[in-house]
Amino acid sequence: METIVFFLLAAFIAVFSVLTVTTKHIVRSATYLLFVLFGTAGIYFLLGYTFLGAVQMMVYAGGIVVLYVFSILLTSDKGDRAEELKRRKFLAGAGATVAGAIIVVLVTLKHKFLASADVTPIEINVRLIGQQMLSGDKYGYLLPFEAVSILLLACIVGGILIARKR
Numbered sequence: 001m002e003t004i005v006f007f008l009l010a011a012f013i014a015v016f017s018v019l020t021v022t023t024k025h026i027v028r029s030a031t032y033l034l035f036v037l038f039g040t041a042g043i044y045f046l047l048g049y050t051f052l053g054a055v056q057m058m059v060y061a062g063g064i065v066v067l068y069v070f071s072i073l074l075t076s077d078k079g080d081r082a083e084e085l086k087r088r089k090f091l092a093g094a095g096a097t098v099a100g101a102i103i104v105v106l107v108t109l110k111h112k113f114l115a116s117a118d119v120t121p122i123e124i125n126v127r128l129i130g131q132q133m134l135s136g137d138k139y140g141y142l143l144p145f146e147a148v149s150i151l152l153l154a155c156i157v158g159g160i161l162i163a164r165k166r
Contacts, residue, residue, distance in 0.1 A: 005046055013039040026076060030068045037061040048120075051129065067156070074160045 013036055020032040037060045044053035133142035 002046060006043070009039050009042045009046065013043075026072050027069065030065055030072060033068070034061055034065045037065065051124070051126070067153070071156060071160060075163050 016032045016035040016039065020029050020036060023029050023032065037056060041053045041056040041061065044050075044056055
């Protein structure tokens with residue numbers, strides 16, 4: 001059953017990824033991106049990573065997509081559409097897609113997948129996760145990262161205000 005759910009989620013993500021980059025309406029593109037991020041959270045939940053799935057839904061699906069839509073709606077006109085794709089750019093994109101697919105297939109076929117004996121997920125205490133993120137150790141320093149993200153948000157809002165005045 002897990003394999004079927006995985007393939008359904010993978011197909012869901014693939015379809016909405018293609019729709020994200022092929023639609024001409026930018027707000028629809030952001031909406032399709034939201035569905036891709038929800039599908040990714042579904043894969044995390046399927047693997048037993050509940051904390052990572054929740055973070056994916058809150059931070060990326062909740063925060064980042066809302067920021068994108070906010071920026072899009074404040075800077076674009078009502079009828080904004082993407083320009084027509086030139087044949088040369090389409091062929092370059094198709095070639096890069098085919099080359100990437102060939103690389104993925106070759107790496108997948110070359111790798112020997114081994115079945116895991118212990119598939120029970122390990123649930124880690126949220127307090128421990130918080131202490132690790134705020135520590136000064138190798139993988140800590142979440143606080144400076146969050147400060148930089150607030151600075152970037154302020155820059156985006158400032159850019160939107162400057163663009164709206166024009």
